[in-house]
Amino acid sequence: MWKETREREFGNVRPNLFRSRISKSRASSIQLSNYKEILSSHRGSVNSLQVDLTEGRYLLAGASDATVAVYDVQRPTDYEGHGLIAKHRSLFAINKQHEHGHKYAISSAIWYPIDTGLFVTGSYDHHINVWDTNTRQVVMNFRLPGKVYRNAMSSIARSHMLIAAGTEDVQVRLCDIGSGAFAHTLSGHRDGVMSLEWSTSSEWVLVTGGCDGAIRFWDIRRAGCFCVLDQSHSQFGRRPPLLVRPTANKKSSSGGQSSGGKVRAPQRKANGNGLKLHAVGRISSQVKTAKQRSHPGMLSSHDRATGHYGVVTGLKMTEDGMYLLSAGSDSRLRLWDIESGCNTLVNFETTRLQSSKALQIAVSDDSSLAFVPCMTTTKVFDMWSGQTKSTFRGHYENVNCCWYNALDQELYTGGNDWQILVWSPSKLVSDEADEMRNGQAVAIDQDNWSD
């Protein structure tokens, strides 16, 4: 570390690179934090966690007992054990007793992406409430036709303020905070919508995963969905192959039948050049673009494609908006190349995933690590190889959600055991020296062999 610091001082290493190296090494050493503790004020399973996007300081948590609470993850409220353990109590908590509080479990709670003045909660009582953080009052609420499984706001939106809501209902609704009404109703799923994610590269693109196993891409400026991910439709590697592969023939039979004559559609891919017509990914993407042209909806044969066998329980897009990680009740994790719409066939070594609830997956800021709740543990996967980097054990019941705080390289997980755990890299050397000075009063943890 000192060597790198010197290198940066000499100018051999760029500050950005230095920063990303440090944060990467820290992120890879994450473990259960012994010095930082969030005192959960929930008496039910924690379903949703999010740190605000502006300051990276306030953690918003929604739980099954209809409570929503905000914790300050930077400044602890009190200390224990002679300053060894920093405790973070909730700054405030809203529960059922609140006059506008939710009646049933809160399934997702998100910050308004622009500032921390507002947050949005979706609940099983069919409502989405928009809260003013400072007054803790409901400023707007939307009534939806069914239980709200998840809601999402685009973090990069500059021209709209839409809350996308996935509910029991087959239609995805976009609630406009500006007008207080439903702006869009996106229909296409054949079952409820468990997971939602706004694209991180385009403010108009929404990804939804339904209980029917389909993962759909919507451009909210147009009617209908423009892409359905197909799990059998795959590519080797992170990018679509440039060369014709011998396996292409097999795959093309599934993808190419209905699309024989429509190859004339122009390519819009950045790296595509229209000549490699035999490549599987290429053909189908062409098909899709062609469809998109010819018809605002999708052809029924493609409309039937599924991303998972069973429910799509979690979706997470990488920071750069190029890849999508999805989790399904078939206990599979799939990494999709959004550009080509292909399954990248990364083999994630999962054991089992919770299937009844929506999962909140987290991805590190440089898209190298994926944090996935796997039953009572949280597993860290290498995004590109799918290998398990480490397994975090700490929760005593199933883990529902996790959030990676890129600023501090910390991970927060919430589970059915009411706890919110902090996973952080080990302390800095200087901190530990401090601690040693302070810690003399406390019983020191060391060997104690009496005989």
Add this chain to the structure above:
Amino acid sequence: MEDEREKIVVAALIERAIDSTAAEVDPRLLKAIKSTVRYSDLELRFAAQTLMSLMKRDHSQVRYLALLIIDELFMRSKLFRSLLVENLDQLLSLSVGFRRNHPLPAPASVASVLRSKAIEFLEKWNESFGVHYRQLRLGYDYLKNTLRFQFPNLQANAARVQQERREREMRTKEILLKKFESLKENFSSIKVEIQSKIDEVEECLEILRMKDEAMPLASTDDEEMEEFRNSELRQIRLDSLKEGEKIQENSDNKVVFDALREFCKVLMTKHLPAIQEWISVLIRVELADNRFRDSALKDLIDIRNLIQSTKRRCEESGCYLPKIANAEEDDIWEEGAIEPFEKGKSGPSCSKSSDEIVASASNNTRDAGCSNNLSNRNEKKKRESSCSESDPLRSKLLTEAPVLTWGSFLDNWGSNRDFLANQRGLDLESHWGRVDYNAVIPAEKLAELNVRASVYEDEPVEIQPCRAPLRKGGLCQRRDLKVCPFHGPIIPRDDEGNPINEASTTEGTAGQDEPEESTPDVDSDIVDELLKQAVRNVRERDREAAKKRELDKQSLKRAKLAKVREHNEAVLRDAAIASTSRSAHIGEDIEMGRGSRSSKGKKQTLASMLKKKETTKDRLAQRLLNSRAKDATIRQLTGAEEANYKEAFPNQW
């Protein structure tokens, strides 16, 4: 290679320690494990691994012992702690069994002990190392707050008890102080009040004494005599009369006596206890300034003595203070009066009856009869003798007295009262009528009616079986009194059915190897048979001797083997404990062989803990659920159904 060997040492030690049905780990093995693990991190890692795998065994006893070892190591080694907390949730679910789909395994008794122990350990660990391990805090928190397990809470409990005690002490101190303050305030007034009471009593006594000088001694009056039935009271009274200086109460000085009594009563019931209490308050109270306390204490004790002396003087002067002092004492007297009264009851009855001996005997028999149990007569005697130790005549009579079986005649034993013929007034046909007091059944008549009946019981005689040898083998089991119809008169016979007396006269016992000589009066085939028998006996004996010799040889060999094995074991144990790599190595192979064998032997005991006892329920289930019973039930049910159907739709086929 070296590592491998050492690893096996810890694993084997742990295996051996686990392989027991005891409630504790063998302390020597535990020590051996600790000393092995202490000097090598590798061993410690391996120990942690082994223990965790043992915790997964499907046997609560194994888990329990493993948990005990884990606790020992956990409290000592930091590395072990850090290894173990990684999988703390697993360890807890295996030892506490809080997951519903993974309950604790079989021996239920051990499982409950395991659970309580695990919870206790978790609390202990959390207390000592919780600050350093988030996992411990989490586990503790989860079990306590989410699952609401009851922790023994040892330290907190002790603290709470301490706190409570302190509070109680504080409260009593406060109360004492308050009392003391109030006493301080009105001490003088109380003193004056008591003094005035005492003065009044003095005055009364003075008056009485003056009158007494003028008055003659009054004779004992009868009604008063009547009043005190109680012998003890009477005794007291007689004593007091004898003293002579007593003043008798009469119409003249009645008022004075009343007043005196009143004052005394007030002094005794009100002031004396109050003073006692104050004294105790003064003794217990803690003050910075002790001067007032000491002086007050002295005063109070003086006052108490004064009151007591006054009371004594009152008594001496003939005022019956005990009687007036407090009502409670009356009760005590009453109780005391019961005993002599009972004695007296038996007294008069003795004197009343013409024959003392008969009466007491009758008493005795009534007791015995009521109990309706002849067998515990001794016991009864003992009891009675103990209660009437003072009465030697009675106990002597008791030993002689006959014991009778219970009967209705005992109801009126020894009484010669006359009975009314119709004492209830119950007329004919259930109408109430007059009781005719003249219609009396005289006692003699009643005695005639209550004739004691006894049933003849003959003594049970065991009839001996005939025991003559039968042709098909065995002995005749017929039981006749004297003569068996098949084998003639019944005579004592030996085990083979040969008549004993006859044999002794004619020949030696059948066990002898040589028949003495053939006697002319016994027929030849019997002799032959006896000969054959004898030969057989001899051969058999020889064979037995040979077998015995062989057995002896075998047992000798076995003993030798056992000795060798014992020696091996001892060597081994020492090796394990010393655990230097060399000796451990020597011990290894034998240890492994031996270990496997011993584990097989002991596994049975572990397994036997798992074996379910067959309960009545199981047996019933077996009976009820076997196929035949089931078939029968089904048949019956379907039959009933068919019958119902037929009844419901008689017109259908």
